[in-house]
Amino acid sequence: MHHLSEQELIRRQTLEEMRASGLNPFPAEAFKVNTNSKLIKEGFEQNPEAFQDLSLAGRVMMKRIMGKASFAELQDGHGKIQIYINRDLICPDEDKELYNTVFKKWIDLGDFVGVKGYAFKTQTGETSIHVSELKFLSKSLHPLPVVKTDADGKVHDAFSDPELRYRRKHVDLLVNAQVKEIFIKRTNIIHTMRTYFNSNGWMEVETPVLQSIHGGAAARPFKTHHNALDIPLFLRIANELYLKRLIIGGFDGVYEFGKMFRNEGMDRTHNPEFTSMEIYIAFKDYLWMMEMVEDLLEHVSKTVSGSSIVKIGNNEINFTKPYKRLSMYEAIELYSGIQVDGKTESELRELCKQHHVKQDESYGFGKLVDALFGHFVESHLIQPTYITDYPIEMTPLAKKHRSKEGLVERFELFVNGKEIANAYSELNDPIDQRSRFEEQLKLAERGDDEAMALDEEFLEALEYGMPPTSGLGIGIDRLTMLLTGQEAIQEVLFFPQMKPQAKDHHSA
């Protein structure tokens, strides 16, 4: 138990006084509501008669007491509304305790109350509730930050410390209205995507989070242990191989929204667990997938933002299809003048050294190309742009390009300088897949710690035959950041991972 502040002590004392007087600070019975703050504010003007018999409930966020009449602000799930409380109206008899003691003294900011009454306009024109009944619903023992907005819309005493905001998201959500909007949008994004997929007949599925081989991506995993089997298990870094096994099993289209776990660095764009959406469609290729993705994103943007143009920082991103397409080699040449095609690994390494591009001896041809791309191109790709046709070495799960030697049928979608989607024509030749895994093992021996592991079960599944398939992965957190104009992943996660808090030295 931490040391109680003066204000916390006072609230606990108030709690005792309430109990002593017979007023339950945490009553069990439901309080029936028939409206909410938003409905009243949006509807009262046009149809005042419909707002004469109201019952609503929420937190008291502000009290303005003026003797025998007071104003307060009530916040419910839809916003805030002002309530007007007149002593002689809520206490028509001699007993004025409800007003003088319960309302004025015992109700603290953050407490829940239920009110009944009718809507009206105050002298200054604000739609408010004229309260005839007041019921105490729940006590708040921990004071909330009091954030005020003045007539010019300027926010005073904002609850703005990022660490506190992230650690106490419940407080952030309560006092910073725009935070809630981000999460409503996030849910809408996911809902819209799901509806789009379902309407095409693709099926939502679930695949294992605990995996004995962490395949499907290049990343360091979290390791755990299963006691009964006495085997190590890993939290998934990807679900790709399982979803392909479902395509092998005969589904035409499967998708999964799910958490992935990567045991790597944390910063404003990386959380150890993050949400990805992966979808696999049989009898399609990556060219088809590009058309699907641009159609999907335009649709999602319009549905959740009302526009296909989204502002982020100083940039205006236009999600209207179609998107620009550039092969990886074209992109590198365009932004650096370097021609990659036909170069050898050692020639590329020399070029990297010349341009101070980070690389080391473990890098194969593919990673050197990727290093050049990251150095010269990525930050320029502000408007949605498909980068296509990647070197075979860096993409062991994609099908060889139908016409270009040494490349695979892959694209990544870049928006605002960051990758938000990755897709292939999936490799379905089990012989080729085995040799690609073996190439990965060689890279691992050279010291590439991101090289992929060989998965015998997956290879066996492939041998049964997989139809030509296109697969896509979209980072949902990143997409949400884009569509809500946020620059930190912590802003789009309810509970971002935080370092453990320092111990309280004052506690016994």
Added chain:
RNA sequence: GAUUCCGUAGCUCAGCUGGUAGAGCAAUACACUUUUAAUGUAUGGGCCUUGGGUUCGAAUCCCAACGGGAUCACCA
């Protein structure tokens, strides 16, 4: 991981070149029957992140730890 800045009341912040703390809001008390960052008067509230050091004296200077922000590198 590297660089850099920061850590003062419940919240947002002042505290200059070292002399053991201030404001607004919140809280407490009183006044006030249409206010809205309500107002007026009064009051209480701080191991100044932690641990060392320099000094007669440290919130202030130095070192370290812990926590955080920003930028860069890697990953989605």
